[in-house]
Amino acid sequence: xxxxxxxxxxxxxxxxxxxxxxxxxxxxxxxxxxxxxxxxxxxxxxxxxxxxxxxxxxxxxxxxxxxxxxxxxxxxxxxxxxxxxxxxxxxxxxxxxxxxxxxxxxxxxxxxxx
Numbered sequence: 001x002x003x004x005x006x007x008x009x010x011x012x013x014x015x016x017x018x019x020x021x022x023x024x025x026x027x028x029x030x031x032x033x034x035x036x037x038x039x040x041x042x043x044x045x046x047x048x049x050x051x052x053x054x055x056x057x058x059x060x061x062x063x064x065x066x067x068x069x070x071x072x073x074x075x076x077x078x079x080x081x082x083x084x085x086x087x088x089x090x091x092x093x094x095x096x097x098x099x100x101x102x103x104x105x106x107x108x109x110x111x112x113x114x
Contacts, residue, residue: 037080
């Protein structure tokens with residue numbers, strides 16, 4: 001087999017950077033960074049998310065107050081139009097990556113479903 005699958009993956013990575021979804025995410029993230037209020041809310045939201053993920057991975061119990069705080073922060077983030085644009089851009093790119101992942105995983109699915 002002459003095809004180097006890693007060359008194909010590297011080409012896919014380059015092409016992903018050229019998509020509209022990627023450009024939109026870049027622009028939306030830059031807009032958040034340029035706005036002090038949006039940036040602060042975004043940073044707080046990320047910190048809460050990371051903290052909850054670390055607790056979940058280490059098997060620690062997540063307290064109800066922490067869940068409530070995360071939900072409040074998510075609402076606050078969603079109320080900020082600049083962050084809302086970022087979340088929409090993230091979702092658009094995530095959908096594209098999910099589609100690519102489905103295509104890549106097709107041979108494995110064929111084995112188990114065939």
